[in-house]
Amino acid sequence: MPRLVMKFGGTSVATVERIRNVARHVKREVEAGYDVAVVVSAMAGKTNELVGWVKDASALYDSKEYDVVVASGEQVTSGLLALALQEMGLKARSWQGWQIPIMTSEAHGSARIAAIDGTGIVKGFTDDRQVAVVSGFQGVHQPSGRITTLGRGGSDTSAVALAAAIQAERCDIYTDVDGVYTTDPRIVPKARRLDKVSYEEMLEMASLGAKVLQVRSVELAMMHRVPTYVRSSFDDPADPKLGTLICDEEDIMEQQIVTGIAYSRDEAQITLRDIADKPGIAASIFVPLAEANINVDMIIQVVSDNAATTDLTFTVPTADYERACAILNARRDEIRFQDLQGATDVVKVSAIGVGMRSHAGVAARAFKALADKGINIRAITTSEIKFSVLIESAYTELAVRTLHSLYGLDQA
Numbered sequence: 023m024p025r026l027v028m029k030f031g032g033t034s035v036a037t038v039e040r041i042r043n044v045a046r047h048v049k050r051e052v053e054a055g056y057d058v059a060v061v062v063s064a065m066a067g068k069t070n071e072l073v074g075w076v077k078d079a080s081a082l083y084d085s086k087e088y089d090v091v092v093a094s095g096e097q098v099t100s101g102l103l104a105l106a107l108q109e110m111g112l113k114a115r116s117w118q119g120w121q122i123p124i125m126t127s128e129a130h131g132s133a134r135i136a137a138i139d140g141t142g143i144v145k146g147f148t149d150d151r152q153v154a155v156v157s158g159f160q161g162v163h164q165p166s167g168r169i170t171t172l173g174r175g176g177s178d179t180s181a182v183a184l185a186a187a188i189q190a191e192r193c194d195i196y197t198d199v200d201g202v203y204t205t206d207p208r209i210v211p212k213a214r215r216l217d218k219v220s221y222e223e224m225l226e227m228a229s230l231g232a233k234v235l236q237v238r239s240v241e242l243a244m245m246h247r248v249p250t251y252v253r254s255s256f257d258d259p260a261d262p263k264l265g266t267l268i269c270d271e272e273d274i275m276e277q278q279i280v281t282g283i284a285y286s287r288d289e290a291q292i293t294l295r296d297i298a299d300k301p302g303i304a305a306s307i308f309v310p311l312a313e314a315n316i317n318v319d320m321i322i323q324v325v326s327d328n329a330a331t332t333d334l335t336f337t338v339p340t341a342d343y344e345r346a347c348a349i350l351n352a353r354r355d356e357i358r359f360q361d362l363q364g365a366t367d368v369v370k371v372s373a374i375g376v377g378m379r380s381h382a383g384v385a386a387r388a389f390k391a392l393a394d395k396g397i398n399i400r401a402i403t404t405s406e407i408k409f410s411v412l413i414e415s416a417y418t419e420l421a422v423r424t425l426h427s428l429y430g431l432d433q434a
Contacts, residue, residue, distance in 0.1 A: 023055060023056065023057045023147065023151075024055065024056055024057070024190075024191045025056065025057045025058075025059070025147065025188055025189065025190040025191060026051055026056040026057070026058050026059075026190055026191055026192060026193075026194065027058075027059045027060075027061060027181050027182075027184050027185040027188070027190045027192075027193045027194070028047065028048060028051065028058060028059075028060045028061070028181075028193075028194045028196065029060070029061040029062070029063075029158065029177060029178060029180075029181035029193065029194065029195045029196060030044050030047075030060065030061075030062050030063065030196045030255055031063045031177065031195075031196065031197050031198070031255075032063045032064055032065060032066040032067070032068070032069070033066045033197070033198040033255075034063075034196050034197070034198065034255035034256075035062055035063065035064075035065050035066075035099050035102075035103070036065050036066035036067075037065070038102065038106075040255075041099070041102050041103050041106050042106050043255065043256075043259065044060075044062075044103060044106075044196075044255060045103060045106040045107050045109075045110055045112075046110075046259035046260075047196065047255065047259045047262070048060055048103075048107060048112070048153060049107070049110055049112060049259075050259050050260070050262075052112060052151070052153065056191075057147035057151065058153050058154075059143055059153075059154040059155075059156060059184055059185075059188065059190070060103065060153060060154065060155045060156065061156045061157075061158040061177055061180050061181040061184060062096060062099040062100050062103055062155065062156070062157065062158055062177070063095075063096060063099065063158050063159065063177040064095025064096050064098070064099055064159070065095065065098070065099055068095040068098070069092055069095050072091050072092045072094065072095055073088075073092060075091065076088050076091050076092070085130035085131050086130050086168050088130065088131060089130045089131060089160075089168070089169050089170055089171045090169050092171055093119070093157070093159065093160040093169050093171050096157035096158050096159050096160060096177070097116075097118055097157050099157070100116035100117070100118070100155045100156065100157040101116050101155075103116075103155045104116040104153075104155045107153055107155070112153055113150050113151060113152045113153065114152060114153040114154075114155055115146065115152060115153075115154065115155065116155045116156075116157070117142075117143065117154055117155065117156045117157065118157050118160065119156075119157060119159075119160035119161040119162055119169070119170075119180075120160075120161070120162035120167075120169060121142070122138060122139060122140065122142060122143065122156065123138075123139055123161070123162050123164065124138050124160070124161035124162065124180065124183070124184075125137045125138070125139075125161060125162060125163075125164050126161035126162065126163055126170045126172070127163065127170075128163045128165075128166065128168075128170070129170075130168070130170055130171070131171060131173065132171075132172070132173040133161060133163070133170035133171065133172055133173075134172070134238075135161060135172070135179065135180075135183045135242075138183055138184060138186075138187035139187075140184065140187040140188040143156075143184075143188060144188055156180065156184060158176065158177025158178075158180040158181060159171055159172055159176040159177045159180060160172070160176075160180075161180075172238075173236075173238075174236075175235075175236030175239070176236065176238075178195060178235050178236040178238075178239035179236055179238045179239040179242060181193055181195065181239070182239045182240075182242040182243045182246075182248055182250060183242050185246075185248045185250075186242065186246035186248050190248070191249075192248070192249040192250065192251060193243070193248050193249070193250045193251070194250075194251045194253055194265075195235060195239075195250060195251065195252050195253070196253050196254065196255035197234065197252060197253075197254065197255065198254065198255070198256065199234065199252070199254060200215060200253065200254035200257065200263055200265055201215040201216065201252050201253070201254075201263075201265040201266035202215070202216050202219050202224065202227070202232070202234050202252050202266040202268075202282070203215055203216065203282070204216065204281070204282045204283065204426065204431040205282060205283040205284070205285075205422055205426050205431070206285070206422070209418075209419050209422050209423065210283075210422060210423055210426050210432075212426070212431075212432040213426070213431070214431065215265075215266060216266050216281065216282070217264075217266065217267065218266065218267045218268075218269055218273065218274045219266055219267075219268050219269075219281060219282075220268075220269065220270065220271040220274060220277075220281075220376055221240060221243060221244035221268060221269070221270065221271075222244070222271065222376060222407055223281050223282070223374050223375065223376055223407065224240050224268045225237065225240045225241060225244060226284075226372070226374045226405075226407060226408045227281075227282055227284050227374050228240050230284040230285075230286055230370065230372040230374065230408070230410065231284040231285050231286030231287075231288075231370070231372070232282070232284045234252055235250075235252065235268075240268070243268060247270065249267060249268070249269050250267070250268040250269075251264065251265045251266065251267055251268070252265050252266045252268070253265035271376055277375075277376055277377050278375060278377055278429070278430070278431075279375050279377035279378060279381050279384060279429060280373050280374065280375035280377065280378070280384065280425075280429035280431065281374055281375040281376070281377075282373075282374050282375070282431070283371065283372070283373055283374075283422050283425045283426050283429075283431070284371075284372045284374060285369055285370065285371045285372070285418055285421075285422055286369065286370045286372075287340075287369050287415060287418070288339050288340050288341070289319070289337050289338075289339070289340060289368050289369060289370045289412065290337060290338055290339070290340045290342075290343035290346075290364060290365065290366045290368065291335065291336075291337050291364060291365045291366075291368050291400060291401070291412065292335070292336055292337070292338060292343070292346060292347065292350070292362065292363075292364045293333060293334070293335040293362070293363045293364070294307065294333065294334045294335075294350070294357070294359040294361075294362055295333050295359060295360050295361040295362075295363065296331045296332075296333070296359060296360035296361070297331060297332055297333070297334060297357060297358060297359040297360075298330070298331060298332075298358055299325060299330055299331055299332040303357065303358075304323075304334070306353065306356055306357050307334065307350065307357055310349050310350075310353060311338070311346055311349060311350075314342075314345065314346075314349055316338055316339075316342045316345065316346050316349075317338065317339060317342075318336050318337070318338055319336070319337045319338070319370070319403065320335075320336060320337045320370075320401040320402070320403045320410070320412055321334070321335070321336045322334070322335045322336070322401050322402075323335075335400075335401060337368070337370070337401065337412060340366055343364065343366055347362060347364060350362060367414060367415045367416070368400065368412050368413065368414060368415055369412070369413060369414075369415040369417075369418045369421075370410050370411070370412055371410065371411055371413060371418065371421045371422060371425065372408055372409065372410040372411075373385075373388060373408060373409055373425055373429065374407060374408040375407060375408075375429075376407050378406065378407050378408070378409075379406055379407060384409070385402075385404060385409040387428060388409070388411070388425055388428060389411075391424050391425065391428045392411065392413070392421060392424060392425075395417075395420055395421075395424055397413055397414075397417045397420065397421055397424075398413065398414070399411045399412065399413060400412040400413060400414075
């Protein structure tokens with residue numbers, strides 16, 4: 023039998039009635055001839071509630087015990103879905119991460135999957151056509167025997183990794199949207215659902231603000247070449263839509279220059295004025311930030327007229343802004359900057375498309391279009407298949423709409 027992995031997020035399993043609806047989706051695929059493994063998230067809001075309990079119990083909590091608590095949300099969902107499937111006459115059982123096992127690193131709260139032994143799940147397929155209902159987001163660090171969790175959105179990663187481990191035909195990620203759109207439909211009503219997106223484009227979109235899939239899940243799908251669909255769990259189980267297929271670039275017949283526009287409000291800008299322009303200064307700035315696990319994105323260095331000093335501008339996640347400023351101010355004498363200026367009222371807007379590889383002037387058109395709208399660009403980064411601009415947050419919607427129309431994404 024061909025194998026299929028289906029993943030359902032928190033909103034899809036928010037109530038027992040929605041879990042029954044998920045069971046109907048699963049039953050449809052079993053009746054279509056698939057051996058099915060289902061990966062589930064915690065019911066909507068439960069993880070936040072569990073995290074709140076941890077923080078109430080201990081301000082300086084043990085990360086190992088944190089994982090024990092927050093992993094319980096997925097355990098509840100997997101048991102309930104197994105019961106719902108059994109009620110429908112299907113053979114099903116729940117699996118926790120440590121039972122499979124899904125082996126991970128020891129980084130509690132943000133562990134990375136090292137290996138998955140899918141033997142038990144495959145045996146259930148072979149012996150009994152048993153549906154495996156797997157608790158997402160969790161695994162086990164085998165040397166210590168401790169439960170680990172994979173970080174927010176980790177159930178997506180669990181699902182794609184499991185699909186690769188059991189050699190599934192595909193992985194279907196069910197969410198509260200019916201696919202990947204050219205941009206956020208809340209900002210651009212004319213945004214269109216894409217039939218296909220390449221792994222590389224989806225990876226850029228996920229990392230640049232699109233909330234559809236977790237970045238690491240796309241990385242795994244690309245690495246193991248797992249065809250992955252984004253679909254809606256709120257479709258009629260008897261008549262579901264196909265959603266958006268994430269696949270190899272070669273599987274897409276016609277490729278637009280720009281596939282989508284993404285934006286991220288989780289940006290803060292830091293500028294260091296009049297720092298010495300000599301070897302080692304950049305390292306003295308960015309090494310301490312890296313050691314503090316602060317991710318730096320856009321970096322711009324400007325040489326002054328006297329060639330002895332320079333200004334350096336870069337961005338960090340908003341949540342790390344205060345910490346980054348504190349680290350830099352503590353090293354003021356070492357770095358020798360005259361002034362530190364910052365801003366949190368900024369947003370990063372990005373255009374993504376593999377078609378950029380073979381077309382010149384794609385970014386230049388955007389810069390002119392934004393200038394015509396009176397939007398000032400504070401910073402720019404580019405790669406082969408994307409460019410990003412940092413602008414004032416007040417212009418977010420105008421910038422997204424402008425770029426969406428500029429590249430013809432409004433047109434059906």
